[in-house]
Amino acid sequence: MSPLPAVRATGLTKIYGRGDVAVHALRGVDVAFDAGAFTAIMGPSGSGKSTLMHLLAGLDEPSGGRVLLGETDLGGLDDRRLTLLRRERVGFVFQSFNLLPMNTAEQNITLPCELAGRPVDRSWFGTLVDILGLRERLTHRPAELSGGQQQRVAIARALVTRPDVVFADEPTGNLDSAAGAEVLSFLRTCVRELDQTVVMVTHDPTAASYAERVVLIADGRLAGDITDPTPESVLTGLDALRPAAAVAR
Secondary structure, three states, X not given: OOOOOOEEEEEEEEEEOOHHHOEEEEEEEEEEEOOOOEEEEEOOOOOOHHHHHHHHOOOOOOOEEEEEEOOEEHHHOOXXXXXXXXXXXXXXXXXXXXXXXXXXXXXXHHHHHHHHOOOOOHHHHHHHHHHOOOHHHOOXXXXXXXXXXXXXXXXXXXXXXXXXXXXXXXXXXXXXXXXXXXXXXXXXXXXXXXXXXXXXXXXXXXXXXXXOXXXXXXXXXXXXXXXXXXXXXXXXXXXXXHHHHHHHO
């Protein structure tokens, strides 16, 4: 039997508003994301890629269809159980880092464990700190860290509970090219060496090329799938979407 995807969507739709002003952000998307893989989601502005990520992560409710995290149907969870699922089984990395300024790097990393009332696995913590190159920065507060270092702290925080999936929303958007490349390399290392699952939304073809697979979205529909992407193949895929997106509108 093939392994169960880490997260998948079937017939996923999302509509904002009603009647003449209704916006169809997603239109019946069927997609699965493999466990232990690094996948990027890309598409033109307004294509629905961020909406798809928010629904997969349980941050928003679909208008129709299903989202399954492993074998768990998110639609069958009440607010309390959905909150617990996001806390225990999902990790998040955002463009703006979202670190607590008064906390040290170590305190920021271990915050999810504190909120969940569970002890920190010190062995796993040490593995993350070493892979992400943060050993000498644990006592520093965010203001004392570079942007790239802050994002590495955010990645460690997302991984500290060993989530089923880490969702990364434009994780290099606030970084220069060198720091961005470093962060992407660390994400790829966490997938390859720690068997983590990462799903990343990005607008940058170079960032997407660090992934093993790129899922293309256009006008709320699945529009393509690129394996072993390069910046060139991603650009070609995106260029092919623009006429289709224009026609769809």
